[in-house]
Amino acid sequence: MKTPRLPIAIQQAVMRSLREKLAQANLKLGRSYPEPKLVYQQRGTSAGTAWLEPYEIRLNPVLMMENQQAFIDEVVPHELAHLLVWKHFGRVAPHGKEWKWMMESVLGVPARRTHQFELDSVRRNTFPYRCACQQHQLTVRRHNRVVRGEATYRCVKCGEALTAE
Ligand SMILES: [Zn+2]
Ligand SMILES: [Zn+2]
Numbered sequence: 001m002k003t004p005r006l007p008i009a010i011q012q013a014v015m016r017s018l019r020e021k022l023a024q025a026n027l028k029l030g031r032s033y034p035e036p037k038l039v040y041q042q043r044g045t046s047a048g049t050a051w052l053e054p055y056e057i058r059l060n061p062v063l064m065m066e067n068q069q070a071f072i073d074e075v076v077p078h079e080l081a082h083l084l085v086w087k088h089f090g091r092v093a094p095h096g097k098e099w100k101w102m103m104e105s106v107l108g109v110p111a112r113r114t115h116q117f118e119l120d121s122v123r124r125n126t127f128p129y130r131c132a133c134q135q136h137q138l139t140v141r142r143h144n145r146v147v148r149g150e151a152t153y154r155c156v157k158c159g160e161a162l163t164a165e
Contacts, residue, residue, distance in 0.1 A: 005149055006040060006061050010068055014038065014059070017072040021080055021107050028106050033087050036080065040064070047075045050082035057083070065147055066164075077109040129162040131155035136162050 018038060026032050034055070042048055042060035047067075049058045057079040064071045081102040082094065089098045095113045103111035126137040133155060138146070145151040146164070153162045 006064065010064070011040075013068070013072055014064070014076060017076050018057075018080060021077050024108070025080075025084055025102075025106050029084075029088065031088070033084060036083050047071070048079045050079040052083065052086045055083060062144065062147055074109065074112070077103065077107045078112075081107060081109075081111075128165040129153070130165050131158050131160040131162050133158040133160075135165070138162070 015038065019035065022033065022035055036050075037054070037056035039056055039058050040061040042058040044060075047060050047063050048071075050056075051058065057076070059071065059075065059079075064075075067075075081099055084106070085092060085098045085102050088102070092098045095111075100111040103109050126139060127143040129136045129138050129143075131154070134157070136153075136155065138153065142151065142153060143164075146153065146162075154160065155162060
């Protein structure tokens with residue numbers, strides 16, 4: 001599997017938000033729950049998933065590149081809350097009242113079941129790009145090649161490299 005190169009600064013920002021949220025939770029809960037492992041192996045249409053037994057959070061690197069702030073503000077706390085609920089309450093409904101409480105009262109993040117951008121990204125089959133003179137629509141295949149750093153596309157009219165909007 002090809003993983004897009006994730007800039008180290010983004011990985012660090014995500015790690016920082018995980019640690020901050022975990023510290024905040026441990027303080028409020030009076031516990032010292034361990035830091036989950038972060039892996040960038042989530043594929044397909046999910047932004048992220050929480051794995052209880054290996055105690056890890058899998059993040060989707062393609063979606064993360066497109067939605068960096070949403071990952072920091074929403075996706076990481078969402079998945080962390082699943083792990084903390086499991087540690088704190090055991091096995092309960094995934095998005096039940098315990099998870100809602102963990103999100104809102106402990107982590108201070110609005111409890112939404114799905115990440116806002118997920119559907120947009122899943123449903124659309126072209127991605128808007130821009131050059132100096134016009135907007136372009138790139139197919140998913142081409143877009144992914146750009147994200148992975150495998151290709152650059154140029155506008156035939158102005159010759160400028162296309163950049164994601
Ligand atoms: Zn969830
Ligand atoms: Zn152009």
